[in-house]
Amino acid sequence: MRRLIKFSTLSMILLFPTLAHGQTLTGPQKNAVRSAKSYLSFQGFSREGLIEQLSSDYGEGYEVKDATIAADSLSINWDDQAVRVAKSYLSFQGFSCRGLIQQLSSDAGEKFTESQAKHGAQKAGAC
Incomplete structure (x- = not known):
């Protein structure tokens, strides 16, 4: 059947x-x-x-x-991606809040928007 x-x-x-x-x-x-x-x-x-x-x-x-x-x-939550990347950075190196936001948002870095970078740094515990 x-x-x-x-x-x-x-x-x-x-x-x-x-x-x-x-x-x-x-x-x-x-x-x-x-x-x-x-x-x-x-x-x-x-x-x-x-x-x-x-x-x-x-x-x-x-x-x-x-x-x-x-x-x-794709249904990607870019804020969640920013948190993921921020946590990855913090797992192997220390960053100030401002330094991590800059790394996440820089054209030479991860290229997140400023808002996404702030969100990621805050949720990852750098701020």
């Missing part, structure tokens, strides 16, 4: 990612999503940092447009 499998909305989203306006992702964009999920499974990233990692010649080499669409298609 054949059983029908009912997919939840969440499983459909995970299996078939789509853009906000309902357009299905292209092959390269789906691959970029897979890469993004892989990176996020072991390390925290800012939105800009993730896009850079996905599009860099030293990272995955995706087109910036595809990397951006991939990052934006």
Whole structure:
């Protein structure tokens, strides 16, 4: 006897990612999503940092447009990512509140927004 499998909305989203306006992702964009999920499974990233990692010649080499669409298609709480990265920094080095915020928000650092960096530093216990 054949059983029908009912997919939840969440499983459909995970299996078939789509853009906000309902357009299905292209092959390269789906691959970029897979890469993004892989990176996020072991390390925290800012939105800009993730896009850079996905599009860099030293990272995955995706087109910036595809990397951006991939990052934006995932439900990522960037504040939580900032906390994750801040805790990681504090696990191996001491930082002042201001110094950690600067590291998290710097273009040479993690590229979080100022607000995300403040949130991360505060929640990680640096402030």
